Structures are given as C-alpha cells and as structure tokens.
Amino acid sequence: MKPVESSGQVGNGVRGGLTYLNGVLTAIAVLLGVLVLQRGFLPGASVAQAQSSSADPSREPVARLPDPAEQTNRVIESLGRIDASVKRLESLLTKGGISVKVTEMPAASSRPSR
Numbered sequence: 001m002k003p004v005e006s007s008g009q010v011g012n013g014v015r016g017g018l019t020y021l022n023g024v025l026t027a028i029a030v031l032l033g034v035l036v037l038q039r040g041f042l043p044g045a046s047v048a049q050a051q052s053s054s055a056d057p058s059r060e061p062v063a064r065l066p067d068p069a070e071q072t073n074r075v076i077e078s079l080g081r082i083d084a085s086v087k088r089l090e091s092l093l094t095k096g097g098i099s100v101k102v103t104e105m106p107a108a109s110s111r112p113s114r
Contacts, residue, residue: 092098
C-alpha cells in the first residue's frame, strides 16, 4: 500500500469551508437580530406595549378563564336541586302516590326474560 500524501488543495479546502461557515453563521446572526428588532422583543418595547394594551379597556379579551370556585358552587347548587327531585320521587314511590295503568300489553315473547 502506498501512503496517502496530502496536497495543498486539502488545506485550502478546509480554510475555504471555514470561511464559508463563518459567512453563513454571520448571516444567520444578522437575520436573527433583524427579527428581534422587528418583533419588539426588546425589554423596553414589550413593557410599553403591555402598558398601552392594559390602559385601553376596549382591548380586553372577550373570553375569560373560568373561576374554579364559581364552577364548584354551580355544581353544588345543581346537585342540591337533583337531590331534592330524587327525594320527591322517592317519597311518591314509598307513599304509593304514583299509580300505573297499563293500556296496552306487549306481545309475549317465547324467550324467558333475564
């Protein structure tokens, strides 16, 4: 086997590749900087925007987050109404206040009921 000899072109290729890489990284950094400036991610700009939006009441969000305590109270009230209805039905059933009159009997099936 013959040993591999290095030529001057390999060294230039690596240096040329690093130069290209540095150029690409610099372009990316510049583009990111432009995006930051356009979006207003600077601390002073975001505070000013937050203050201006809170000062304008017409810009309040339409949908609000539900209040867990209010939801719990509504559920408790609903359960109270359901409980009262069940107690009324139970008292009617136990006192015999409900009468059932069969007006039409369904056809008897040959299979035993389970």
